[in-house]
Amino acid sequence: MNKIKNDFDAVRAEDKLKNDTLEYIYRERERREKHTVPKFRYAVALAAFLTVFFGIGGYSMLYSAVSYISIDVNPSVELALNRLDRVVKVSAYNDEGAAILDGMNLKGKSYTAAIDALFSNQSFQKYIDNGADVNFTVVSDNEKEITEGIKKCGGYSQYNSACHGADSEMHSKAHEYGISTGKYKAYVKLKEEGIDINIDDCRNMSLKQLYEILEQNNPNSGLEEKGCGGAQRHQHNKGKHE
Amino acid sequence: MKSDYEVNRAVDRYADTVRRICFLHLKNYHDTEDIFQTVFLKYLLYDGEFENEEHEKAWIIRVAINACKDFLKSFYRRNIVPLEAAQNIASNSGTEKSEVLEAVLSLPKKYKDTVYLFYYEGYNAAEISEIIKKKENTVYTLLSRARKLLKEKLGGEDFE
Numbered sequence: 001m002n003k004i005k006n007d008f009d010a011v012r013a014e015d016k017l018k019n020d021t022l023e024y025i026y027r028e029r030e031r032r033e034k035h036t037v038p039k040f041r042y043a044v045a046l047a048a049f050l051t052v053f054f055g056i057g058g059y060s061m062l063y064s065a066v067s068y069i070s071i072d073v074n075p076s077v078e079l080a081l082n083r084l085d086r087v088v089k090v091s092a093y094n095d096e097g098a099a100i101l102d103g104m105n106l107k108g109k110s111y112t113a114a115i116d117a118l119f120s121n122q123s124f125q126k127y128i129d130n131g132a133d134v135n136f137t138v139v140s141d142n143e144k145e146i147t148e149g150i151k152k153c154g155g156y157s158q159y160n161s162a163c164h165g166a167d168s169e170m171h172s173k174a175h176e177y178g179i180s181t182g183k184y185k186a187y188v189k190l191k192e193e194g195i196d197i198n199i200d201d202c203r204n205m206s207l208k209q210l211y212e213i214l215e216q217n218n219p220n221s222g223l224e225e226k227g228c229g230g231a232q233r234h235q236h237n238k239g240k241h242e
Numbered sequence: 243m244k245s246d247y248e249v250n251r252a253v254d255r256y257a258d259t260v261r262r263i264c265f266l267h268l269k270n271y272h273d274t275e276d277i278f279q280t281v282f283l284k285y286l287l288y289d290g291e292f293e294n295e296e297h298e299k300a301w302i303i304r305v306a307i308n309a310c311k312d313f314l315k316s317f318y319r320r321n322i323v324p325l326e327a328a329q330n331i332a333s334n335s336g337t338e339k340s341e342v343l344e345a346v347l348s349l350p351k352k353y354k355d356t357v358y359l360f361y362y363e364g365y366n367a368a369e370i371s372e373i374i375k376k377k378e379n380t381v382y383t384l385l386s387r388a389r390k391l392l393k394e395k396l397g398g399e400d401f402e
Binding site for chain 2 (some may be wrong): 003005093106
């Protein structure tokens with residue numbers, strides 16, 4: 001090792017510096033998000049108006065995210081879709097999610113192709129092969145259609161899957177807390193049932209664990225009317241309960 | 243915007259690297275704080291995606307180097323001398339610095355980044371030229387001249 005490498009190695013970022021920087025970034029994010037949330041709603045309305053007025057086509061159609069699908073197994077990722085239901089952005093919500101997205105290029109794909117790609121990804125398969133549940137949470141004006149599309153994906157019926165919907169308010173709040181929409185929705189449900197749990201607990205548990213707590217407390221609360229895999233999953237769990 | 247998780251991860255991964263680049267160019271902790279905020283705020287707001295960790299690291303390095311450059315050029319810097327620097331109480335000057343580090347820090351600023359990227363980060367000339375946006379030949383020239391200068395400063399002692 002050359003001397004320069006040796007000596008530079010001793011130069012490290014102080015903990016205080018790292019923490020102060022992170023605090024600054026969190027404040028900046030909050031400040032910026034306060035401005036974008038109302039804009040989002042306005043922008044969607046405006047985009048819809050312009051689309052009708054000028055016809056199909058235009059920048060906003062192609063690049064702005066209007067729908068979100070969050071996918072929680074243990075890896076937690078989110079696909080942002082444009083008005084044409086194509087992926088414009090992917091985000092990871094934990095280490096496992098980030099590891100899976102690394103090296104995958106899902107942008108530009110239709111959401112079904114993206115989901116298929118995820119299910120075919122070897123690292124992703126390792127999580128679902130262990131019997132983990134795959135939870136989809138859809139935030140979209142087009143929720144019904146997207147949900148149907150998701151359920152048609154090969155991987156969906158092959159594995160223990162469930163699909164829930166959420167509104168954009170939940171989506172923004174989830175982002176504020178830095179967790180996926182699916183987890184935030186579970187958190188809200190848990191609080192509604194009067195269960196004492198905080199956001200940090202949710203962050204560290206898998207969605208499956210959160211729903212297990214919910215079901216223990218109230219066996220019907222996990223089910224969705226939309227007839228998603230939730231019903232089947234309940235059957236599965238009955239056998240597995242300790 | 244990147245998620246909090248991604249920003250946390252970036253700070254964990256690259257804080258030391260950014261710190262070293264600041265060490266090369268800046269004289270006090272307060273300036274370093276400024277650069278850290280600039281770099282990681284840019285990261286937060288960056289909407290593009292990185293192909294892999296190497297790609298991400300190169301991006302961070304470029305942003306950090308440019309941030310230091312801009313800072314040193316800025317009006318604020320030129321006209322306001324922080325009390326710390328005036329009294330020569332700086333986090334840099336407090337610590338014992340090896341001869342080799344002193345020599346690198348005393349190089350003209352156009353050599354510092356190249357020397358750091360080559361000898362510490364282990365990038366080759368082609369990779370360095372991508373990061374600092376200079377022609378590969380220029381990088382070779384900078385490196386050989388820097389080597390010469392360092393040899394002189396270190397009294398012919400070997401540093402490689």
